[in-house]
Amino acid sequence: MGNADLRQLAVLREVSFDDLSGTVAVDAHNWLYRYLTTTVRFTSSHKYTHDGEEVANLIGVVQGLPKFFEHDLSPVFVFDGGVTELKDAEVSDRQAQRERYEEQLEEAREGGDAAEIATLESRTQRLTPTILETTRELLSLLDVPVIEAPAEGEAQASYMARKGAVDYVGSEDYDTLLLGAPLTLRQLTSKGDPELMDFEATLDEHDLTWEQLVDVGILCGTDFNEGVSGIGPKTAVKLVREHGDLWGVLEARDVYVENADRIRELFLHPATTDDYDFDPDLDPDVDAARTYVCEEWGVPEGEVDRGFERIEESVTQTGLDDWL
Structure with a gap:
């Protein structure tokens, strides 16, 4: 996902959240996958409902959104559409690698190696239909706009940034540079301030x-x-x-x-669409979102309480409708 060699060429600088404002089109699959893997590795064992459904994505969304809500950034999440035919080989390679990790994971579980289990569980994560569906629903309850790309989400997000519909693209991939995104915010899933990648520079x-x-x-x-x-x-x-x-x-x-x-x-000239419309002024229904996560999907409140508290605090302090 992206060519890390481009980091040697990209003009990057660390920026403070306090100096940022506007709308960011987030490469949803990229953002979600990173939260999914880190949540699996570093939260408690409550990653599944009593029915065995994965819920780490819901924990990750609740933990990750406050980073936008607490600052002057209005997120718009762009989801992937179909996979480009030429990417089939890479997808196949990733699947083969994941299968190797899954075999290693079974061996680690049999041996009781907790550290190795945690590492391999994160490496075998995948964005299942259930994960994507529940993420979309949670974002909807929190009034966060969702856009469906015809193909690659990062291509659609970059296109929107070039058109001036958003101020930034949010992605860890350096491919946004090749896709002509004017400004890309990286490290949005990390602690601390983000990194700004400048296309023209x-x-x-x-x-x-x-x-x-x-x-x-x-x-x-x-x-x-x-x-x-x-x-x-x-x-x-x-x-x-x-x-x-x-x-x-x-x-x-x-x-x-x-x-x-x-x-x-x-x-x-990637496959993109102009069929999008969103309101950056958000009005999240935190109570409905908490009910969805904790009651419908059985996530223990202790896993998400602080995230929801931060969202509620940001609503009270900024009003969210004054972002732009």
Whole structure:
């Protein structure tokens, strides 16, 4: 999910929540997966209802939303649609890796290794239909807008940011840089202040166009292709500037990247929609959300009390309708 090599090129700076305001389009699957895995590892054992349904996502949502509510950030959650065909290989690889982890998890359980069990449980988490459905319902009760992307959520969120519909994209993926998101807030699921990734500043830093930055990403490797052997991010920048674009580099190196033109288009012109409408002024029904989480899904109140308290406090202190 994203090309971490791009971190070596991205212009990043730590920013204070106190200096941020506006609307952030959150890559829902990315955000939720991170809270899901950390909740599984670091909360108590109450991750399942008495019927055996996973509920760690509900705990994660309640714990994670106050980070927005307590500051001048209005969240809009963008959910993935269909998986791009070219990503099938990566999805297959992840599934195979997850199956290996599941086998290791069974061995750890048989051996009673608590630390290894916790680690492997987080690695085998998946966003099941139930998890996605209950997350959408909880967000709805808290009046947080939900947008359904036609394909990749991060692509839709980046498109909305480029159109000026939102001020930031919220994602841990560096792919938002290749997708042209002007400003990306990272580390929204971590303690402390976030990190701001600046698209235009990155282009200026390396004297590249957007198209050339995508070419650099393809040379290094993306979710849709393996990189060219021996070419790292700094070398890729040098080669693209020297030869003009991806095709010039491939010709000069006498190498081939399968589906290169399609991959380029997936970043420059991804499947997106203008069919979205949302109100950033939120009016969360905390009582209904608490009932949904604790009574309908059986999450112990102690797991979510503080999160709901923080949401209620933020409603009282800021009114939420004054965010923008």
